[in-house]
Amino acid sequence: MPASVARTVHRHVEVDGVDVFYRESLPDRAxxxxxxxxxxFPSGSHQFRRLIDVLGSRYRLIAPDYPGFGRTxxxxxxxYSFDRLAGITEGFVRRLGLDRFVMYVFDFGAPVGFRLAERRPESIAGLVVQNGNVYEDGLSDAARDALLADYxxxxxxxxLGDLLTLxxxxxxxxxGVTDPELIAPDGWILDQHFLDRPGRKAAQLALFSDYRTNIESYDRWQAWLRRHTPPALIVWGAGDPFFTxxxxxxxLRDLPRAELHLLDTGHxxxxxxxxxxxxxIxxxxDRTWK
Structure with a gap:
């Protein structure tokens, strides 16, 4: 029997003057x-290509590039601010008519996603959290130094040292990865290609300067979790040097029924x-979507 690999389309949609690029799988069932x-950071929707290939024939997976990233x-x-990224993401969700979805948040996706969740709590059917930090417990010293500075x-x-370099x-x-041979070099090379485009490093400096607003919002987002108690799957690279x-x-303090898996890998x-x-996932x- 042939393997089931998703059919994926690659599209653009205009949101408030921003030409948002996104990938969307076409599942086999309505x-x-x-x-x-x-x-x-510093990636884009391409980081989900393999996940979309594996799951996209059964589920509708949608991955946009934020402003300042990828092909958007x-x-x-x-x-550039996290409020602005969240606003564009909310507009993207509206343009695609997504009334209800499970949200996968990773790294910068956490502050973007939790802002979106505050604005559209009725849309959030569940959370998949992968190294997406909203607790001061998870900030390493290196992360604090980088994320609380003014750029x-x-x-x-x-x-920022070599953070924006290849x-x-x-x-x-x-x-934090035990076997680096498992990592295809395509990911970091493609990330750097987009990071080196005109204006992209200035965009990242603006976002890093704005990151303190995310840390200041942690208490509010934790309260959101306690209030709405979404089903949650937490999968986390335990060797992540930034979000520990x-x-x-x-x-689990705010979502005691969440499912947690620590993996022996990095960010x-x-x-x-x-x-x-x-x-x-x-x-x-299957358990969450009713």
Whole structure:
């Protein structure tokens, strides 16, 4: 029997003057559960390509690129902030007519996704959290140093060291990984290709300067979890040097019924542990989507 590999379309949709690129699987059945995939820094929707291939024939997987990432194009003068990214994502959800979905949040996808959840709580059927931190418990010292600094000054890029370079991007993929040979180099090379495009590093500096607003929102987002108690699957690369394993455990304070899996890998857990993560997501969608 041939393997079931998803048919995936690659489209653009205009949202408030932003040309949003996205990937969407075409499942074999009508009314399939919807999984909105929110990517992290410095990546884009391409980080979910293999997950879409594996699950997209059974479920409707949708992955947009944020402004300043991937193939999404913005007009001149666009102001980069996490509120603005969330606003564009909310507009994207509206344009696609997504009334209800499970939300996968990873890295930057957590502050984007939780802002979206605050605005549209009725739409959130469940959460898949993969190294998407909303607790101070999960911030390493390196993350605090990087995310609480102000980069709105001359020479700010130098203050980030090699984080915006190819070696820095590669390090994000390989740090904390027990077997780096499992990681295809395509991911960090493609990320760097987009990061090196005109204006992209300035966009990242603006977002890093704005990151403190996310940390200031942690208490509010934790209260949202306690109030709405969404079903949640937490899969976490325990070797992540930025968002550490205590941040995964912290979700259980507010969602004691959440399902937690710590994996022996790093930040980009899908790169090495797709065979473990994909069945967990499939089972979660089957149990959650009613």
């Amino acid at each position: 009314g399939a559960p919807v999984l909105l995939l929110l990517h992290g 194009e913005v007009p001149g003068g666009f102001t 709105r000054h001359p020479g700010a890029e130098a203050a 070696s820095g991007t590669r390090h994000q993929y390989e740090a 394993a205590p941040g995964a455990h912290a979700y 980009f857990a899908l790169e090495t542990h797709l065979p473990e993560i994909a069945p967990l 499939a089972d979660f969608l």
